[in-house]
Amino acid sequence: MFRKEKAVIIGGGISGKLAARVLSDFFQEVLIIERDQEPEGPFPRKGAPQGEHIHALLHAGEAGLESLFPGITEKFYSSGAIKINSTKDLAWFHHGVWKLRFDGEFSTILQTRPHLEWHIDQYIKSIPNVTVQYNQVVRDYICKETENIIAGVEVVDGSGHAENILADLVVDASGASSITSKWLEKREIHIPDKKAKIGLSYISKTFQLAKNEDRDWAIKIVYPNPPVEKMGGTISKVEGNRYLVTINGYHNVINEKEALLNDKSFLELAKKLPKLDIYQEIKDAPPLTGTSIYRVPQITWRQFQKVNLPDGLLLIGDTICRIDPVFGQGMSIAVLEALALQRLFQKSDHSIKKITTTFHKKAAKIISPIWNMVIIEDFRYPETTGKKPLGLFIQQWYAKNIFLISSQDQHVYNSLFKVMNLIHSMTTLMHPRILKTVLKRTFLK
Structure with a gap:
């Protein structure tokens, strides 16, 4: 099994903890650097201001989280989270119509983000080779310039004391305003983005x-x-x-x-x-x-897979893509990325450089269809600015029909539900039966 000495993770939020869980199986030591104070309970924290607002863990994210943290779903429920039937206990007014409600095959967890994050935090603290240093900020990367290798980080604590920490792998999970983008720009390395x-x-x-x-x-x-x-x-x-x-x-x-x-x-x-x-x-x-x-x-997808990054550096979560939170996909994307990273380490005896390069390509494949799904809706507003996807009008027309049919047709709504919960791909909604229903609605109404 792949086994290196030390991995350092910048950011102790959800994506950082997911990365720590995965890397704990493949590194002797995993260190999380977190700018916030140590949490005292399931309460909102300064470093996650979005935590006081509604969050959703989609079905793909829920299943992935359970596989990474066995038993965590039951801990959610035993400490007060609400288990509902996903299509019966949800009343959803969408594009001018109420979605059909029926007793479906899926359940959903309702809970606050601090509650969810607290249980992940408790699980992380039970892993013996994972430690968290709180009240610390990563000020810079330690870089071997001639070899283009990130060899660690320079950390500063609340009193201004600086410390260099060496590592075989550095993971930036610090979010949209991460150190990496600024660090690369200073070196005139342009990051393509959407x-x-x-x-x-x-x-x-x-x-x-x-x-x-x-x-x-x-x-x-x-x-x-x-x-x-x-x-x-x-x-x-x-x-x-x-x-x-x-x-x-x-x-x-x-x-x-x-x-x-x-x-x-x-x-x-x-x-x-x-x-x-x-x-x-x-x-x-x-x-x-x-x-x-x-x-x-604004929402941003930084396409690190197109950049020749230094060896020993990996990006995950909002550091790569900050997506429209209205659709509730952010946490689930991070879970899917963590699972992809886990599979790479499990199956690979390649160098860290090869693993990180492959990971960023796989992360892009995870994000791409979700980004497209979201951007189709965001561009329904003429005020939205950015590069529009090809065939936008047709995609919006088709999606609108699916939304409206979902108020009457259980099969169509169930298919849409699986797509929106990242269980099935968008191609599911192009099934001949659904396509026929859309065309019938358009031309025979």
């Missing part, structure tokens, strides 16, 4: 809802019907018998200063959604938290 400006704002608040026997859902999504509508919202039951509400708006449609004024301002925002369902649920409900905000001005 970008789209979406001007997205997330506004969230947690409520205590009164019991209601008529409440037949555990999560309700009100999605905007673009391009006319730009605001959507989700209300989801989470651990502790609480309900987390996130309102999102594209292209700066939300007045953030106004939304943060007081509790009434949040209610006024909920009134502006395409349906009043969420407002009706929270208008008399006591809030349990303040209002939090998170911004995603």
Whole structure:
């Protein structure tokens, strides 16, 4: 089995912990460098401001997480996470219609991101050859310039004390504002990328809802019907018998200063959604938290697979691709990347250079269809800027038909559900039976 001495991971978020779990099987020592303080429980942390908003673990991500951390799904449930039937307990208003609801074959976990991350953190701490250094920042890479090798990192703690840490492999899991991009740019190494400006704002608040026997859902999504509508919202039951509400708006449609004024301002925002369902649920409900905000001005996919990176450097998670969080795919992409990395180390006796180069190509193959799926929807707004995919109009037309048919046809919705949960590829929706249904709707309606 591939066995090297030391791997250093920059960033102790979800993608960093996933990488640590994988590398712990192949390195004698794995060290995570984390800028935040050590967490004291399942609470939001400064380094993950998006943690106070609704998160989703798609089915592919859930299955992958369980394979990496056996038993973690049961730990989620035993500590309060909610298990629902994915197509029965979800009420979803999408592109102007309510999705069909039925007792399907899949279940979904409803929980806050801090709750999920806390359990991953506890698992990581149980791995004997993984350690975490908190309150530390990676200031620079240690690079053997003539050999083009990353040999470690320079770390600075809260008191300003600097330390050099040598490693066989350095993994950058620090996210969209990572050190790597800036480091490469300084060396005039251009990173090709794809970008789209979406001007997205997330506004969230947690409520205590009164019991209601008529409440037949555990999560309700009100999605905007673009391009006319730009605001959507989700209300989801989470651990502790609480309900987390996130309102999102594209292209700066939300007045953030106004939304943060007081509790009434949040209610006024909920009134502006395409349906009043969420407002009706929270208008008399006591809030349990303040209002939090998170911004995603643009989404970016840095195509590191096209760059001749130094030996000993690997990128993962948001460091490679920060995708539109409305579709809930970010965490699951990180899980799929971790699984790809695991398979490479399991099957390969190649050098680290060969493994990292191959990994970045595989990560691109994971991201590409998901990026395309997301960008098709983001470009329904004329204000979205960026390079449009080929055949955009046709793809949008076809997708819109699938969305609308999903309000009536169980087979079509189930197929869409599997695609959106990264279980099946987009080609599933081109099956002759589905294609025939779309054409029939178009020409015979």
